[in-house]
Amino acid sequence: MPAVKTKRMPRAVREQQMLDAAVQTFGRRGYMAASMDEIAELAGVSKPLVYLYLNSKEDLFSACIRREAKALVDAVRAGARPDLPADRQLWSGLTAFFTHTARNPDGWSVLHLQARTHGEVFAGEVAAMRAEIVAFVTQLILAAARDAHRDPDLPAAEVAGLAEALVGAAESLADWANATPGVTARQAAATLMNFAWAGLGDLMHGRRWVPPADDEGDQQGSTSPVR
Incomplete structure (x- = not known):
């Protein structure tokens, strides 16, 4: 046979x-x-x-970094729909970020913990991914300034600092959310929106950014009193 x-x-x-x-x-x-x-x-x-x-092991690790970095960037870009207002774009992008890192905790560990501590080549791969996300967030902040009609010409250094701070906060919050049982991607995104968009001052006065009831709909998020 x-x-x-x-x-x-x-x-x-x-x-x-x-x-x-x-x-x-x-x-x-x-x-x-x-x-x-x-x-x-x-x-x-x-x-x-x-x-x-x-x-080799080094080449295998580099290939993992490149694949996971591309997947994360693609998820954030796909989540932040350009047809939405600036705050909704940021909300959608953050939700996509936290959803991806929650669903891929090993990939996030490779990017955020392992790659940064095992040599310049590996760290450089992650730095390139991070720079792309920071550039994307920078454009969202500039769009928000234009939408507000208050300060459409924010100094470049200030915008760059705000983008770095927001991305850094998202990275730390992703670590916390993945390590804290019961924290959803939506909750993590709402926490950062309240910190970054509404601001601590508004939070102390009972005002916070309210996530849209339906992420697929056209309802806009807003800063409103807590009920």
Whole structure:
């Protein structure tokens, strides 16, 4: 009886399978503790095949960083619809950010914890992703200033500082949200909107940014008294 031939898996699919296993391993065990044997076993392939496809542990880690960074940036850009007012764009972008980091905690760990502490090459990959998000947030802040008709010409240094502060706060809040049971992406986004958009002054006076009731609808968020 002739042997049954199994269908060969396409290289691209096999490679993604290896990256999935690597992200999980790096995210949970850390770069130094993770082993290629462990990654190969989790991916269901031989260790020589991992080396054949991705060359080395360093190259594998870099590939994980690039994939996870692209996925995060794509999620934020897709979430912040350009047809919405500036505050709704920021709200939608933040919600997409926190949703993505909550659904992909290992990928977020690779980007925010592991890559930054294991060499300039890895840190540079993450810095490039972060710079893209900061540039995107900068444009949202400029759009908000134009919408407010108050100060459409904010100093460039001030806008840059605000964007850096907002992105830094989002990164820290994502760590907190992932480590705190019961915190949803929507709650995390609302917390940051109240801190960044309404401001501590308004919060102390009982006014906060109210998330839209239906994220798919056209209702706009607003700053209003707490009921």
